Amino acid sequence: MNIKKMTMVCGLVLSALAAPSWAGNAAESKVLINIGGHEVPVVAGGLYDRYRSNPPLSVIAAEAPDVDLSWFKGLKKEKADIGFESYSPNFYYKNSKITAVFTADIGRLRELMPEKILKEVQPLQVWPGRGVVALTAYTYQYCDNDSYNEISLSIVTNKPGKSSFGPFTLLGQSSSGDFWGYVLKLPVNTELARVRGVVGYNLPKWLTGIEYKESDKAVSFVVNDSETGKVDFVFEGKKLSDLSHKAEVVKGSFTNLDKEGQLTYGYALSRQLSYASSTSSDSVDLKLNDGSFSAYLKSLKMGKMLKYEYVPEFQSALYAPKSLSDFFTKQ
Template identity: 35%
Template sequence: MIDQWVDVEFGGQTVKVPKGGYYDRFRSNSDLDLVARDPAAGNIDFFRRIPKQKVPSRVGPIWAPNFYYRSSSVQLLMTAPIERLAAALPAPLEPLRPLPGKGLVALTFFSYAVCDNDPYDEVSIAVVVRRPGAKGSHVGQLMGDIRRRNFCAHVLALPVTTDIARVRGVQGYQLPKWLTPITVDIGAEVTASIAAADGSPDLVLRAPAPVFHDVPSQSRLGSNTMFHQVDGQWSQTLVQSNTLSYAQELFPKGVTLSRHGGPMSDLLSGLGASRMLRLDVVRDAQLVLNTPTRLERFA
């Protein structure tokens, strides 16, 4: 429980952050030698090869990229009717079609235990999209994306649990973020939930504990690319990952996803997300969130 807060300014707004926390001390320009002394951060050698720089942004100069030193996540990949996904995407984005008449929706619960923005949780609903300028079959792109562990998506919703995460996401990236309660627990059972803004249940995911694979740092690198508009211009935002402990299950058994009629439940139902294709549970990973860059193919 955090008992002391300080006010900080970002993008013309004042928000509260934990006193003495990473954002209070570093303002996203973390001193890695100091971070390395924090036992909660773990081994941070991965971040030493990615220098931070002061870069321009829509809210003025900021330090980037943003580092997430210790994170976990639960992702459920589901199929949905292609016509519903196409209707949800802004032109010229196109949903990936790996199955006849079907596209892919990813529901992901994130928990960031140690990061530049201080601890918070987040939930994403995203449509897997065709890579801009891609040639060849949609199945071929999906196979290549799986092989490279590099996926492309458009995020439709991205609620969070802290004000600094909300303000940075909305002001800096123009992502669809709002504040709401979220829980993620990876233990004897995997549970994750998100509530509506009034605290009533929205989505609840439960799954049996999977078998985890622990791997050496930087042996399982990957990335995701978000395509979104920033001030009316198409941009891409790269998220790099260094996975340390993970589990994957195709056509997972014993997984339940309860929908209680909140905004995230309604969004999934509106997309027609139904059949569960894959469950990914990451017990430990490191992430790097880069700033948006202009996507020239859509310019």
């Protein structure tokens, strides 16, 4: 079997093991569609198969009548060429996530960022020798890309064109709901999410098993090593009880390099509908094993957990990346 066929078969197998669709049918049939020159398995008759990231809100309302779509009605989609024809922003209608923010060795963080990006943004130094990373686990239950799970590891940075004042900048981003970072790792559990992320956004995505679990007291994400198939690490967070249900929109932006090595930026708006936070280290349990991602996390020399966020309900709109020069023009 040649490499191309083997990759396609692996994609089909792993996609079948991904999070179930909105309809909850784990045995859904797949069809292959071409995305940027890649043959990608998607759910037959799913949102992406039918609408290629541009489903009418009337369809979403009919298929998911319990989802509040009022926020999306105020957002305009536009056709975008991101290595394939798509629409921006990409909508995520029903989702949940947990985030743990840790200190990490700032020298190591600087090593992991391209020199070209370091000229524009730097890791925030919260105290001598220590930067900040955010580990986030998402389960997208219903979105333009059907459904999938994702793990994000990002370095927290200053905003391009703005000076970094370490912990004060971190506090400022937190209070304003305007966060900036550089994405280090972004594994997903469907080939559709992987190809769209790599081709369209030049993000460090790869395909692996990511299982979402939930109990009365906690939610957890079991992440497999893509090479061995064994459990790489388990990220568990407590279900916090003091939830706020006041809708709050936050913005997460990231700097990156495109395939030509040019500076870009992208961002997502997230409408948090149910959320709570804690600074107690007991809120998070991160069990690292011997996989490649675990080894990578260990190399960061992560220390004190600064904050844990439990967001059992949020919506999001992810915008296509643009040249960083466009960002400076708008400032």
